[in-house]
Amino acid sequence: MRVTIATGVSVSTDGTVADGVQVHANGGNSDIEIISGANVTILNSLESHGIIGRIDDTSAADLITTSDGSILIRQLAGSTIDVRGSGFGIYGIHYGLGPVRVEAFGDVLTAGSSAFAISSWNLNPSATGAVAGYLADTGSVFTDGEEGVGIYALNYGFGAATIDVSGSIETAQIYSTAPSRW
Numbered sequence: 001m002r003v004t005i006a007t008g009v010s011v012s013t014d015g016t017v018a019d020g021v022q023v024h025a026n027g028g029n030s031d032i033e034i035i036s037g038a039n040v041t042i043l044n045s046l047e048s049h050g051i052i053g054r055i056d057d058t059s060a061a062d063l064i065t066t067s068d069g070s071i072l073i074r075q076l077a078g079s080t081i082d083v084r085g086s087g088f089g090i091y092g093i094h095y096g097l098g099p100v101r102v103e104a105f106g107d108v109l110t111a112g113s114s115a116f117a118i119s120s121w122n123l124n125p126s127a128t129g130a131v132a133g134y135l136a137d138t139g140s141v142f143t144d145g146e147e148g149v150g151i152y153a154l155n156y157g158f159g160a161a162t163i164d165v166s167g168s169i170e171t172a173q174i175y176s177t178a179p180s181r182w
Contacts, residue, residue, distance in 0.1 A: 086145075
């Protein structure tokens with residue numbers, strides 16, 4: 001599944017679970033690729049994300065799947081993702097076995113409690129795929145909220161969790177961190 005959003009396109013949402021761009025593969029072995037040059041604005045979000053790619057099995061109570069599909073999300077230089085509330089800027093989340101890579105070449109801003117700017121997760125304890133977060137030298141991250149995170153990579157499985165930062169990250173408020181990996 002591939003979605004390409006041209007540079008200069010504007011996407012704006014306001015409300016609960018009102019993602020700007022979402023690509024969701026339910027089971028199977030589909031790969032997800034999102035390439036975005038869009039300026040995405042999420043106002044007053046509650047669990048709303050700027051860009052999200054997700055692989056899971058919604059028929060399973062824990063969402064775990066055996067999919068070995070991959071997730072790649074790439075934000076292009078010159079674009080901005082601005083999420084206000086408790087949502088994530090760019091979010092790749094996998095409940096299967098495959099890899100997740102989230103790349104930011106533009107600016108990602110979040111404001112709100114527990115808001116993460118760039119997140120790459122695999123929540124399957126049997127996963128062998130790596131998770132990676134990347135911030136290019138053309139990109140920047142700013143988070144303004146308690147327990148906010150600039151860039152985060154989490155892997156519950158056997159694969160690596162890596163973060164590579166060439167751009168700038170600034171976090172504000174108590175208990176906020178810049179890069180974090182588990």
